[in-house]
Amino acid sequence: MRKWRNAVVTAAWVAVGTAAGALGAWQLASSDGAGGAAHSRPLDEAAVRAALTASTPTRASPSASAPPSPSSTPPPTPSADRSTVRFTGGSATVECRADGTVRLVSWSPADGFHIDDDVERGPGAVARLEAEPGDDDDQPDLPYEIRCADGTPRAKVLPDRDDD
Known part of the structure; x- marks a missing residue:
């Protein structure tokens, strides 16, 4: 009798484990990826643009909305x-601006540099930054x-200004 009870309990645990696994597999397979499923694929550039266009709220007519407060309007x-x-x-x-000025938005060092x-980020006629080698004292x-010429940024290395 005792053997039967152990066999029935074991079979019940196996059945519950199998059912839970099957339910999880079904849930994962039927997911459309919107919930962040593990198998969802990254979007390509066209899909990102389409998603952004679809999620952009439409603007109401000026008469239907209140005018923005002066503090919330960016300059x-x-x-x-x-x-x-x-x-x-x-x-x-x-940013190469229409008025001919340049502004550094962000920068990132290459491996081995910082x-x-x-940093002189602008806006101005010129922006400046300095890349320094990490641990190599022999490298200058x-x-x-950085200037903008015809809307295209150009970086020019300058003589080192430090008086080591």
């Missing part, structure tokens, strides 16, 4: 084209000047 800025400029010590995302804290610092 007007000249239109700008963003692009990335690459140089030996790293890269930078740059960007000095003394690389100060860069």
Whole structure:
């Protein structure tokens, strides 16, 4: 009698485990990926644009909405084209503005370098940053000047300004 009871209990546990596994597999297989399922694929650029376009709220007519408060309206800025400029010590995302000025939006050092804290990001006629080698004292610092020419950023290495 005791053998039968152990066999029945074991069979019940196996049945419950199998049912739970099957339910989990069914749930995963029937998921459309919207819930962040493990098998969902990343979107390509066209799919991202389509999703952003679909999720952008439509604007109500001016008469249907209240005017924005002065504190919530951002100050007007000249239109700008963003692009990335690459140089030996790293890269930078740059805005070349319609008024001819340049502004560093962000920057990232290349492997083995770091960007000095003394960055002149603009907006101005010129933006400046300096890429410094990590642990190599034999390699010189690389100060860069970034300008926009015809809406395209150009990085030019300058002579090192430090008086070591």
